[in-house]
Amino acid sequence: MINEKLRGTGVALVTPFASDLSVDYKAFEKLLAFVLDGGVNYLVINGTTAESVTTTSAEKTEILRFIKKHVGGRVPLVYGIGGNNTQQVVASLAETDLEGISAILSVSPYYNKPSQQGIYQHYLQIADASPVPVILYNVPGRTGSNVAAETTLKLALHDNIIGIKEASGNLEQCMYIAKHRPENFMLISGDDLLTLPMTAFGAEGVISVLANAFPEKFSNMVQLCLDHNFKEATALLHTFVDINPLMYEEGNPVGVKAVLERFGVCSPNVRLPLIEASAGLKDRLHKLL
Template sequence: MLAENNFLHFKISMTQDIFRGTGVALVTPFKEDLTVDFDGLLKLLDFTISGGVNYLVVNGTTAESVTTTTAEKAEILNFIKEHVADRLPIVYGIGGNSTHQVIETIANTDLDGVAAILSVSPYYNKPSQIGIYQHYLHIANACPVPVILYNVPGRTSSNVTADTVLKLSAHPNIIGIKEASGNMEQCMIIAKHKPSDFLLISGDDLLTLPMITFGAVGVISVLANAFPEKFSKMVQLGLSFDFAPAHQLLNDFVDINPLMYEESNPVGVKALLERFGVCKASVRLPLLEASAGLKDRLNKLI
């Protein structure tokens, strides 16, 4: 039993090491008829990987996961695994507001080749902190790969408090959190009291450098879709505590970042990707493609 526990700790520690730096929350390219554009997805993979990102996040919010079917999700994941091979680790998004359905999805998903899942806190039904804790506890117990928590109150309408995160950090299969609350005091409390091997990952591009100063290991980024090289360089400079040039790069993103969300994510970043010739700007309803005014302001900024 002791040998098994030591092996599990070693395995999870090795997994955690690969999530230092920039994870890109990949968009799902669509054709004009709104079917999945696998040619565009291949271009996006090559574009981001050659730009120096450290790992790929598949089927997250930025991927419009709420509007892709179960069959499409499986096809996208298989396509990425086939074309990425062992080049970069893959994090796969599996979350929801029904604990039973999340566990069922985990059981029915081929997680071979997936380094961890990213699981968003339950949305809409606004559970108590005890409910959130039990939700994640059941997921972690059922999941064959490590779990990264995802706190994004702006989308879920409920916050995963620092106290709840710290309680969950004791679970051997919960290895970190993508923190997108925007509450820096909460992030600092997590950083101060978390186990040394529990990962604090920024979920907000512009807050990445400040969070690195008090213990974050990097970011899961939207902007890294369109600016993989520049954004990855900024994060690596931050992690090397070389903050002067890192802040110079950060300044280049300050004006463009709000436009990524003005008409909802991933509308803005898909407009940039179309401008760069990577994939179409198409999104699925109820989202709409970037307006002419938004595209014009993005073009002026870049």
């Protein structure tokens, strides 16, 4: 079943950039080898952590082609297609080569702050148009609006909507979804540090930022959670508590790219309006590492 393929740790891949801010495919190769050798279960392409808002359509096409070629079917791929213009999202679905893609991850509409009925109708159109299954993405801190649990559960009845990445930080809302969802509807953590408690009450794993830099340790933690070995999982979780806030202090993926630079995987370069991690942030990260 599709749910089993996407159980565990999905890594929300960064997009490595060269000094001229072009996509650095040599570094991308290193990153793919790094996370796959670390044992992540699947890859998420073109998400927020990939700086998808500042990559062009041509770059998105080439990045997707490149990753498909280099992964070669070793792990499932999830591709981010979302936005606040429903017609444009539907058009993107038709224009994107989704062969070999297990699901799309589609963020709820941002900026225009629709009603719950508007969010519901938005996702229905996407699910009807998508040639592959859809994972909803609720991240109110970025979109300015929450996908209510009741809306998620209504959408979960659609045959082509298979789960939700929940990054609301509202554990009560997540518990409600876990309790009332259909049997095959996945609850996926969208917050690295909440993965353990969410797995304890029914989540199937996480789509992670930290797994870019710590793929083996983070994947091990998630697997321990799925195995209900929460004592050992908690010990690993505690190793991330101090570093996780620094990942987002100056914007995502600024922090994680600074760590990846330290590990020799890719440069810390990001595209405006983001800027490279400050010397102070890098210093604190390096001390923790």
